[in-house]
Amino acid sequence: MNRESLRETLSAVMDNEADELELRRVLAAGGEPELQATWSRYQIARAAMHGEYFAPGLNIAAGVSAALAEEPAPSRSGVGAPLWRGIGRVAIAASVTVAVLAGVRFYNQDALDGAQMAQQSAQPAATASSAAPIAQGPAVLASYNPSGEATLAVPVDHEAQLTAEDQRLLDYVRQHARQAGSGAESTLPHARAASLENR
Amino acid sequence: MRFIPCLLAGALLSPLAQGAESQNWLLRLQEAEQRQEFQGVFVYERNGSFSSHEIHRQVREGQVREHIQQLDGVFHESLRTNGQLECMTGPRYEQIMENQADGLRRVQPRTLAQWYDIRTAGQSRVAGRETVVLSLRPRDQHRYGFELYLDRETALPLKSLLLNEHGQPLERFQYVVFEPVEQPKLQAGQACRPVTNREVRSLEEQAWRSEWLPAGFSLTRIVEQRTVREDAPVAWLVYGDGLARFSVFLEPWREGLSIDQRSQLGPTAAVSRRLATDQGDLLVTVIGEIPLGTAERVALSIRSGSGVMLQ
Structure with missing residues (x-):
């Protein structure tokens, strides 16, 4: 399968005209790292477009939590369509991995607070393990292993500095947010801008 | 067959009346943004961030001045006149001056209704005040939807949600205290560094x-x-x-x-x-x-x- 047809399929995906299986066929046929990478990026865009999970961005931890929280409970009974369930689970796990690998490391104190909040709300009983990830340095973001099929344990360096690339993007996000509102709702953009100021 | 037009009229009338009512609220909102003075405290929440802010808005001779100060975490304040940043805490910042026509461009609710399905979705209470809930659902997948909780008295949004296609909120802006007072005290502190023209x-x-x-x-x-x-x-x-x-x-x-x-x-x-x-x-x-x-x-x-x- 050549690059052009891959792109066509990808654009069909973006227009909601292709299904998951078609995409998987393309991926299987491709196999090259570059094609895989392109697919991964579009997978993020597609997932975001479908609102399936909040793409990585500034708060990977919360994104991961959200993705995991939204995952339907795996069925162990084997009744119904186990194949589909399996695909769904792997697909979600893959999207989470991509989120972490391709995510921009926009960490700041603020984002960490949010991450802890999200984790706590998702797992109120697990406060002991998520209480002090900053003090403990690299922390495990998420770990999910319901039946030994899909595992995710990604160490993340909370003290990671912004790269020049991330800083450039953040500058633009701020500039976008700080411009005057469009008139219909003037305070909301200012609130948005204000939430970007603390680092 | 005389009842068919009647039925049609009946079916059409309510959405039309609905549309007129919600668009009327939007017009009131736009006017209030230019006229209404108030002070209050709001929270802003998005994925990875939750913060609270104090706001004062003053209107003098057509100039809308707005001061926002963060109440939790790192201190931050900003002062805007007609949407333009005047000063702000933090590193020196240059901004591009707006054309009047640009920043304050008003969009007619009728035009907006081409891209959003605008309806009144009910009533609620925010910051202890009665609100009307406006739902703005996108007509295509290229934009997000909004839910606006407008103050019955002033028509200002006391709560605003941005929603993805599944109706899940992407951000929340919500007042916890809102007081429509005249001549609210508005003062920027020493740390508010003037913003220069780029x-x-x-x-x-x-x-x-x-x-x-x-x-x-x-x-x-x-x-x-x-x-x-x-x-x-x-x-x-x-x-x-x-x-x-x-x-x-x-x-x-x-x-x-x-x-x-x-x-x-x-x-x-x-x-x-x-x-x-x-x-x-x-x-x-x-x-x-x-x-x-x-x-x-x-x-x-x-x-x-x-x-x-x-x-």
Whole structure:
């Protein structure tokens, strides 16, 4: 399968005209790292477009939590369509991995607070393990292993500095947010801008 | 068969009346934004951030002044006049002065209704006050929906949710205290550093264009500035549909820039990609409160128009 047809399929995906299986066929046929990478990026865009999970961005931890929280409970009974369930689970796990690998490391104190909040709300009983990830340095973001099929344990360096690339993007996000509102709702953009100021 | 027109009229009347009522609320909201003085405390929440802020808004001789101060975490304040930053805590910042027509452009609710299904969705209470809930559902997948909780007395939004296509909130803006008072005290502190005017080169409207735009989005700004960090030229385009906005930044490609980058900060999508043009390679960055797929598609559609070079 050549690059052009891959792109066509990808654009069909973006227009909601292709299904998951078609995409998987393309991926299987491709196999090259570059094609895989392109697919991964579009997978993020597609997932975001479908609102399936909040793409990585500034708060990977919360994104991961959200993705995991939204995952339907795996069925162990084997009744119904186990194949589909399996695909769904792997697909979600893959999207989470991509989120972490391709995510921009926009960490700041603020984002960490949010991450802890999200984790706590998702797992109120697990406060002991998520209480002090900053003090403990690299922390495990998420770990999910319901039946030994899909595992995710990604160490993340909370003290990671912004790269020049991330800083450039953040500058633009701020500039976008700080411009005057469009008139219909003037305070909301200012609130948005204000939430970007603390680092 | 005489009952059929009656039925039709009956079926049509209620949505029409609905539309008229909700559009009326939007008109009141737009007017209130220009006239109403108040003070209050609001919270803003998005993926990864939750903060509370104190706000004072004063209207004198048609000038709307708004002071916002963060109440938790790092101290931060900002003062705006007619939407333009006057001063702000933090590193020195330059901004581009708006044209009056640009920043304060008003969009008729009727126009907005072409892109959003606008309805009154019920009543609620926010900050101890009675509100009317307006739902603005997007008519296509290229923008997000809004839910606005408008104060019955002043028509200002006391709560605003940005919703993705599944109705899940991407951000929440909500007052916990709201007082429509006259002459609220408004004062910026010592730490509020004056914002200076940034030099820009004006560009023709056709200098850059997007081959594809979501319906209803139009260009509201196009300028060329220089980046503070590298002193490199950057064209800045802003598009809006009257409610949602996105920015497009174009700069010459240089070593060290990423080829493809995507991220999502709460409601804000950011997409960067390398673009080959006859003037050499550029980096296109699309940032806005639009779905990531929409931002991606816009980034893919940017073309150089009237042969203008970035200088």
